Amino acid sequence: MAKGSRIPITRRFEGLPIIIVFMCILAAFMYTAPGVFTQPFIYTTFLSTLPPLVLLAMGLTFILGAGEIDLSFPAVIGFSGFVFAVLFKEYDLGWWAVLAALGAGILVGFINGALVAFVGIPAFITTLGTQFFWYGMATVLSGGKSYALRGAEESAVWQVIVGRPLRVEGDFAWVSQVPLQSLWTIIIVVFLWFVLNRHRFGEHTLFLGDSNEVSRVLGVHVEWEKIKIFTMMGLLAAIAAIMLTLENKNYFGNQGQGYLLTAIASVLIGGTSIFGGRATIVGTVFGCLIIGMIEAGLVATGLTGAWVRTIQGLVFLIAIIFYLFVDEPQKRALFLSRFRLRSRFGGRTGR
Amino acid sequence: MLSANFRLRCGGNLCYFAGEGIVLIGNMKNARSANVAAPVDAAPFENIVRLENVQKFFGAIQALRDVNLSIGRNEIVGLIGDNGAGKSTLIKVMTGVFKPTSGDVYIRDQKLDLDNFSVSMAHDLSIETVYQDKSLGEKQPLWRNFFVGRQITNRFGFIDIKREKEIANQILMDAIGFRGAGIGVDSTVSELSGGERQGIAIGRAMHFNADLIVLDEPTAALAVKEVRKVLDFVKRIKNSGRACVYIEHNLAHVHEVADRLVILERGAVVAEITPQDMTVAELTDYLISLQHEPGER
Ligand SMILES: Nc1ncnc2c1ncn2[C@@H]1O[C@H](COP(=O)(O)OP(=O)(O)OP(=O)(O)O)[C@@H](O)[C@H]1O
Ligand SMILES: [Mg+2]
Numbered sequence: 116m117a118k119g120s121r122i123p124i125t126r127r128f129e130g131l132p133i134i135i136v137f138m139c140i141l142a143a144f145m146y147t148a149p150g151v152f153t154q155p156f157i158y159t160t161f162l163s164t165l166p167p168l169v170l171l172a173m174g175l176t177f178i179l180g181a182g183e184i185d186l187s188f189p190a191v192i193g194f195s196g197f198v199f200a201v202l203f204k205e206y207d208l209g210w211w212a213v214l215a216a217l218g219a220g221i222l223v224g225f226i227n228g229a230l231v232a233f234v235g236i237p238a239f240i241t242t243l244g245t246q247f248f249w250y251g252m253a254t255v256l257s258g259g260k261s262y263a264l265r266g267a268e269e270s271a272v273w274q275v276i277v278g279r280p281l282r283v284e285g286d287f288a289w290v291s292q293v294p295l296q297s298l299w300t301i302i303i304v305v306f307l308w309f310v311l312n313r314h315r316f317g318e319h320t321l322f323l324g325d326s327n328e329v330s331r332v333l334g335v336h337v338e339w340e341k342i343k344i345f346t347m348m349g350l351l352a353a354i355a356a357i358m359l360t361l362e363n364k365n366y367f368g369n370q371g372q373g374y375l376l377t378a379i380a381s382v383l384i385g386g387t388s389i390f391g392g393r394a395t396i397v398g399t400v401f402g403c404l405i406i407g408m409i410e411a412g413l414v415a416t417g418l419t420g421a422w423v424r425t426i427q428g429l430v431f432l433i434a435i436i437f438y439l440f441v442d443e444p445q446k447r448a449l450f451l452s453r454f455r456l457r458s459r460f461g462g463r464t465g466r
Numbered sequence: 467m468l469s470a471n472f473r474l475r476c477g478g479n480l481c482y483f484a485g486e487g488i489v490l491i492g493n494m495k496n497a498r499s500a501n502v503a504a505p506v507d508a509a510p511f512e513n514i515v516r517l518e519n520v521q522k523f524f525g526a527i528q529a530l531r532d533v534n535l536s537i538g539r540n541e542i543v544g545l546i547g548d549n550g551a552g553k554s555t556l557i558k559v560m561t562g563v564f565k566p567t568s569g570d571v572y573i574r575d576q577k578l579d580l581d582n583f584s585v586s587m588a589h590d591l592s593i594e595t596v597y598q599d600k601s602l603g604e605k606q607p608l609w610r611n612f613f614v615g616r617q618i619t620n621r622f623g624f625i626d627i628k629r630e631k632e633i634a635n636q637i638l639m640d641a642i643g644f645r646g647a648g649i650g651v652d653s654t655v656s657e658l659s660g661g662e663r664q665g666i667a668i669g670r671a672m673h674f675n676a677d678l679i680v681l682d683e684p685t686a687a688l689a690v691k692e693v694r695k696v697l698d699f700v701k702r703i704k705n706s707g708r709a710c711v712y713i714e715h716n717l718a719h720v721h722e723v724a725d726r727l728v729i730l731e732r733g734a735v736v737a738e739i740t741p742q743d744m745t746v747a748e749l750t751d752y753l754i755s756l757q758h759e760p761g762e763r
Contacts, residue, residue, distance in 0.1 A: 314622075314623050315624075315625060316623065318625065321603070325605050326604070329601060332585060333614050333615040334584070334586035334615030336584065388605075392604070392605040
């Protein structure tokens with residue numbers, strides 16, 4: 116049998132196009148800013164700054180794969196971060212502060228899921244609303260204050276979550292900079308890869324993204340699975356919030372706001388379908404790397420920070436169009452037929 | 467690690483895979499079907515499904531009116547009626563997709579708690595359905611489509627992909643409506659033709675080998691030769707002592723295989739006939755005469 120001959124290359128090697136793009140961008144930066152990109156310190160910096168973005172993008176990979184959207188995660192970064200900061204600093208609760216922050220994220224996610232699944236409000240609207248609500252809650256409760264966690268690095272919580280446990284001298288001194296949050300993030304990413312591709316939950320997620328009706332007649336508990344997906348998003352956002360707050364040793368109310376577009380863009384650049392039904396963890400990881408690298412790279416190249424969002428937006432749009440053409444033949448045909456280009460591209464002519 | 471003790475739910479049976487060997491254990495002792503009082507084997511039952519005074523509203527539209535219908539344990543029931551008569555709605559009430567607005571559903575003579583009834587429970591109760599449309603995940607590979615909702619997993623819920631693909635490959639080789647070129651278990655549904663899709667849905671139902679198999683216009687997209695295979699399949703259901711609800715617009719087909727015909731009109735059962743008493747032509751005339759009867763409309 117001509118096995119798999121019809122399967123597009125993007126599906127046979129998970130994330131292949133995005134890995135190639137990543138390599139090209141990396142090469143370009145190595146050429147334009149060799150002083151930065153051939154030294155190890157930029158990469159250890161990535162290891163400490165990228166984990167929150169990667170965790171958020173992981174959750175969004177499931178959310179978008181299920182054909183939903185979550186706009187409320189920046190507020191979870193704010194709210195969970197606040198819960199953590201205040202309990203950790205003002206009440207000195209240590210690990211309990213961590214648990215409470217995770218609980219807060221789970222709560223927000225669960226409420227999102229329940230509103231989407233049982234009340235039936237579209238996720239876009241639901242999470243737009245909850246985004247305001249939880250962001251507002253964090254602001255009200257904190258009175259708009261920020262919390263500096265001075266001396267946090269003495270605590271076990273800091274040591275375990277974002278510590279730098281390795282001590283190396285000499286040529287490999289950069290190893291001492293490797294932060295633990297990168298290890299936790301890698302473990303979570305690998306685990307979630309297995310969940311998405313090998314677990315019942317991941318399969319249900321993708322079928323939901325394909326069609327809720329089909330999932331239902333096939334015996335998937337549509338409402339429950341949605342709640343689980345949103346709850347997981349909340350939990351991941353809470354982990355991101357804790358890492359971010361500890362890494363910065365500072366909490367401020369709108370610390371999550373910058374992640375809204377970058378996290379969603381990372382997922383879609385990675386190749387997860389905007390229409391749901393297909394999602395890739397590997398792609399998302401490389402999407403995050405690209406987004407993060409553009410940020411660091413443009414500045415290193417000498418362009419002003421103002422260019423960063425512009426270029427990220429451009430990469431984002433190019434990626435979306437690329438995937439539309441490679442992976443969605445029906446949508447491509449529809450799109451081309453709108454411009455009456457179908458026959459010229461080798462497709463069937465209109466009639 | 468992953469290969470240790472995989473469990474497969476196939477229809478009402480629990481199959482345990484210990485290494486390569488398959489051991490059949492009991493019949494549907496499953497947590498999800500726990501609220502059905504007795505195990506299937508315990509007492510012989512008369513009807514696999516019985517509906518009592520079932521009503522179904524979609525908003526203001528009444529799709530089912532006071533439906534009373536029973537399906538014997540080894541009976542092939544043909545369900546016929548106009549477009550929009552409520553045939554698909556009726557079978558979806560039986561298979562846990564829709565909750566009826568009022569009325570009762572009995573399976574193996576046991577009354578169901580309709581708040582808990584769901585498609586996966588119907589699967590556990592050994593009811594298998596080929597829906598008229600929308601029963602395959604378009605972007606998903608075929609092997610996932612065969613098992614979604616009742617995956618072969620280890621105790622942590624991780625799927626035994628190798629095993630699922632093996633079985634899927636088997637199903638594909640026997641599937642109806644396949645020319646067999648270029649399509650494998652990794653192909654996605656979106657690459658298939660309408661007939662091939664129907665073949666996949668039928669193949670899935672054949673594989674799970676349930677006590678009641680519901681077929682909602684399974685032949686609509688199939689070529690003549692393939693239709694024959696579906697009719698043979700229905701006859702095999704009969705011969706193996708199981709039951710089938712068969713929805714079909716082609717009277718010759720239902721006439722050939724059904725033990726009893728139930729005619730649905732505007733959501734109500736208006737007649738039940740034994741097709742053996744009539745020829746196809748008589749049946750056609752009878753159905754037409756039914757439509758002209760005043761009062762029924
Ligand atoms: N999900 C739904 N929401 C609202 N109305 C519905 C829904 N499903 C069915 N209906 C309505 O219920 C009625 C019966 O539909 P049903 O699909 O059961 O007909 P059918 O007998 O299967 O017809 P066909 O032969 O065309 O398949 C129709 O009027 C239809 O519009
Ligand atoms: Mg129908």
